[in-house]
Amino acid sequence: MAKFLNTTGVSYHLEELIKGTKDRLILISPYLQFNDRIKEHLSNLNIQKRDIRVVYRENKLQFEENNWLESQIGIRTSLCKNLHAKCYLNENEAIITSMNLYEFSQQNNNEMGIYISKAQDPELYNSALEEAHRLVTISEEIRVTVKKVTSDTPPRIEKKVVETAPTFTKSSDRQAGFCIRSGISIPFNVEKPMSFDAFKSWSKYGDPEYAERFCHFSGEPSYGETTVSRPILKKNWRKAREIFGL
Numbered sequence: 001m002a003k004f005l006n007t008t009g010v011s012y013h014l015e016e017l018i019k020g021t022k023d024r025l026i027l028i029s030p031y032l033q034f035n036d037r038i039k040e041h042l043s044n045l046n047i048q049k050r051d052i053r054v055v056y057r058e059n060k061l062q063f064e065e066n067n068w069l070e071s072q073i074g075i076r077t078s079l080c081k082n083l084h085a086k087c088y089l090n091e092n093e094a095i096i097t098s099m100n101l102y103e104f105s106q107q108n109n110n111e112m113g114i115y116i117s118k119a120q121d122p123e124l125y126n127s128a129l130e131e132a133h134r135l136v137t138i139s140e141e142i143r144v145t146v147k148k149v150t151s152d153t154p155p156r157i158e159k160k161v162v163e164t165a166p167t168f169t170k171s172s173d174r175q176a177g178f179c180i181r182s183g184i185s186i187p188f189n190v191e192k193p194m195s196f197d198a199f200k201s202w203s204k205y206g207d208p209e210y211a212e213r214f215c216h217f218s219g220e221p222s223y224g225e226t227t228v229s230r231p232i233l234k235k236n237w238r239k240a241r242e243i244f245g246l
Contacts, residue, residue: 002124003115010099010113011106014088021045021052021090026132028080028087029101030057032065038101039068046074049211049224055139056101057083073211074224078139087132092118094128178219180212180226188244190216193231202228 005013018025018041025045032054034042045052052075069077088095097113099105118125177188181198193216194202202210211224216231217240225233232240240246 005113005115007111010097010111013115017090017093023091024051026053026089028055030083031100031102032056033103035103046072055080055135078141080139089132177216178214180214180216180231183214190231
């Protein structure tokens with residue numbers, strides 16, 4: 001049976017819902033400003049490669065959120081025009097509420113919401129999940145691309161790169177490659193698949209298995225499936241070998 005939540009209840013159950021995610025998490029909120037505890041939980045889920053989708057309306061992110069989201073490569077974000085709904089779901093539970101995923105709302109506003117358990121209310125949960133999937137489908141996936149943002153620098157957001165087949169030819173584009181972190185064009189070199197700026201950022205930790213954003217060969221989004229040690233998507237290895245003699 002669905003349960004009524006007051007402001008404190010929404011905040012508590014939302015944190016527990018995020019923390020308890022084992023498979024997928026959908027966060028739908030017009031405005032974003034994550035508190036430190038929510039960031040910790042989302043970062044942990046991202047490290048565990050959970051499927052995380054964030055749908056929001058306002059594309060003028062605070063610089064803290066911009067920088068933090070840019071660092072969380074596995075979290076997929078989308079903009080949904082005219083979004084007003086606030087709904088948070090994982091594979092077992094859902095919260096429909098008046099509360100934005102916004103720190104001010106959690107601390108200052110009077111909110112209310114409904115908690116839904118899939119085990120106790122499967123029909124109601126599935127209806128909420130279906131609508132959440134619809135909002136994800138109609139929203140426009142984006143990627144935050146600014147690496148260094150200050151309070152005086154408005155964040156720049158680009159539309160999702162449309163995946164296209166590689167267009168290399170043996171004659172004209174033999175030196176072309178793409179930075180696996182930023183996607184910009186660089187010389188093709190599987191031992192150096194990053195731009196200089198991206199490499200400086202990566203070298204702070206130097207993890208060759210850290211998930212990156214793009215395929216070094218095609219430049220298409222890799223959604224975390226490329227790393228410094230594996231800079232080319234599996235589906236592109238054969239053609240990369242043919243063209244570059246790997």
